[in-house]
Structures are given as structure tokens and as C-alpha cells.
Amino acid sequence: MIKNSNFKNLFLSQLFANSGDIIYIVGIISIIYTKTGQASKAAIVPILVTLGIFVSGFLSNYIYARFLKKNILLFNQLFKTMIMICIIINFLSVSNLYIIYLLVILNSFFDGFTNPIKNSLIPTIVEKEEIAKSNALMNVMNNTVQVSMWAIGGILVGVFGEISSVIITIIFYILSIFFILYLKIENDILEEKDNIFRSFINMMSDVFKIKQSNFLNITTFFEAFGHGVWVAAILIVYVNEKLNAESFWFSFINALFFLGLIIGGIYLSKSSDKLEKKEFQIIVYIPLILAFINMIYGFNTVLIIALILSFVYGFFDQVRSIIIHSYIQKVLNEKELLKTYTLNNMVYSFSFCISTFVLSTIVDLFGVAYAFLIAGMFYINCIFIGFYYKSIFIKN
Secondary structure (H helix, E strand, O other), X not given: OOOOHHHHHHHHHHHHHHHHHHHXXXXXXXXXXXXXXXXXXXXXXXXXXXXXXXXXXXXXXXXXXXXXXXXXXXXXXXXXXXXXXHHHHHHHOOOOHHHHHHHHHHHHHHHOOHHHHHHHHHHHHOOHHHHHHHHHHHHHHHHHHHHHHHHHHHHHHHHXXXXXXXXXXXXXXXXXXXXXXXXXXXXOOOOOOOOHHHHHHHHHHHHHXXXXXXXXXXXXXXXXXXXXXXXXXXXXXXXXXXXXXXXXXXXXXXXXXXXXXXXXXXXXXXXXXXXXXXXXXXXXXXXXXXXXXXXXXXXXXXXXXXXXXXXXXXXXXXXXXHHHHHHHHHHOOHHHHHHHHHHHHHHHHHHHHHHXXXXXXXXXXXXXXXXXXXXXXXXXXXXXXXXXXXXXXXXX
């Protein structure tokens, strides 16, 4: 861990907030499935989460101009805590499905304001040479939470019932609030105040003038299509049709992918100085590796190879992601970062939804192998984008 109390407060606040988010999602999906008996009704939850994050992007710049960043983090977590209480009340009284859907959207809506702030804060609270290490630690934490909390949430629901997961989420949210209170943000000032529409237009105009932001958001769009093929719905088809294995093996593939992410983050946290010197090569050439893995993955029929490739994919994807975000955080100022990550949140949530729909349709029409093949082709685009923006890496 970096010896910086401010970073520790940010880290721990996100640790408890992210843990609560996943445990609550497990509980909500279980509540909906138990109530309706329909998997399709429960499957709407991830879509609603993405929708809430996307919509928040239209208001983010307006909110950031009117409230201090620490207050936004604090009140968002307070509002999310109240939403959890509303979910419990709804479950114990009317138990209305559409109210639950609305509360899910509201919770992710408030969450959408948090990620841009978190990413823009890192370069302001740690030294420049520690940015990559800080991002690596944050990513390792996020991915470890993803792996562990889904399992813990499932155990809580199975042993104590769905409401227990929401209660635990409330406790985690309160702990997150505690660490946010101790967070010290320097130069946390308010900006000019426009109306919502003008504020969004100004943000878009400012972001499009920044080459580094354009690179990040364009490559994020194509990466989302590369990632889209690794969702559970497609992996289950792959395991059944290509590997001729039991459906539960998709969870092992998923687990090894996350293990690759975690190991990649740990490796980068130990070797950040050496890897940052080769940031252009990493950013441009790793998509070639990811494209190759995707393209051969769909045609592979050997289970052990599928497991190994999943780990390797996660490892290289993590290294590239951390290097990109560390570079962006080093060259842009805090105001530019906030706007860049606001748009980036919107780009990823929108493109991931579209990619999941498109790739799932390709699976139904042409087979799972072609979905992986097309996903790999999208990574090829990232290579060309990297070379097109080569000048920004040379200058910096």
C-alpha cells in the first residue's frame, strides 16, 4: 500500500462502496428471481445499472460545477444508503417489482457521478511517480472485490435470505461514508454555472479539443466490443457448444479471467517504473495479443487451453488498462480529467450495452466462434488508433 493517508481513505472508501454494490446486486437479482420465477426479469438488473450510469453522464458536469467533489462523494453515498433502506421497506410491504427497478436505476445513477471523481483525484493525492502504482492497487482491489463479493453475496443470500445482503450493503456504505469524511481534497473549488444543457454541451466541446481524451474514448469504444464477448450469456454458449463441457465451467473461465486481472495489477504495481517507459508499445501492441486470443478462442475446443487463454487475456488487458489511465492522469489537469472520465463513463456503458446485444445476436445467427472472431477484429482497430495518436505519446 502507498504510504499516503489520503490515498488510503480514498482506497478504503471505494473498497467498502464497491463491496456493497456487488452484494446488493446479488441480493436484488435473487429477490427478483424469487418473486417472479423468471430469469429474464432478473437479467434486466445489469442493463438498468448501465442505464443509470449512462444517464448520469448528461448531468455530471452540471453537478461538478455546483458542488465540491468531497460533498458529491459524501451525499451520493448517503443517497445510496437511503435507497437500500427503501428497498428493504418495499420488500417488506408492497414488494413492487417496478419500484425495485426504479431504485436500481437511481442507485447506479448516483454511482455514475463517483467514478470520474475517483479517477481524477488519484493524480492530485499521490506523487506523479506513484500514479501507475496507485491505479494498479485500485484495480487489484476492484477485481478482488468482483471475485470475492459475488461468492460472499451468494452465501449471504443462501444462508440468511435476500434482505441480509441489503443490510450488509447498508453497513458497507456507512463505512465508506466514514472514510470519505476523512478525505482531504485540495483545490476543490466550484466552477462557472451553466444550465444542464449548456453544461453538457460545453463539456463535450472541451473534451473533443483534447487529443488524449479523444484517444481514450475512441479506444474505449472499440475495447467494449472486445470485452462484450466475455459476458456470462456468451461464455455459457461457448462452453456448451465448443468445449462440450458442463455449463458450470464458464464460472471457472470467468474466475481465471479475474485472476489474470488481479495478477496483472500486482505485477504492474511492482514494475510500474519499468513498464511506464514503454507505455506506447504497451498501449499499441497489447491489443494485437488480445485480438489473437479472441480470434482463436472461439475456435478452440480444448478446455485447459480455454482456461489458460482466459487468464492470459485478463493479465494483458489489465496491464494495458492501467498504463492508459496512468498516462491520461499524468498529462491532463484535474478539470480536464473530470470531463474526460465523465464522457468515458458514458462511452463505455453505452458501447458495452450495444456490443453485448450485437455479439449475442451474432452468436444466435452465426455461432459463438464468429462472435469471438469479430470481437478480436475490434481490437485490431485499437492498434490503428494508437498509431494515429502516436504524437501524443512522443510529446509526453
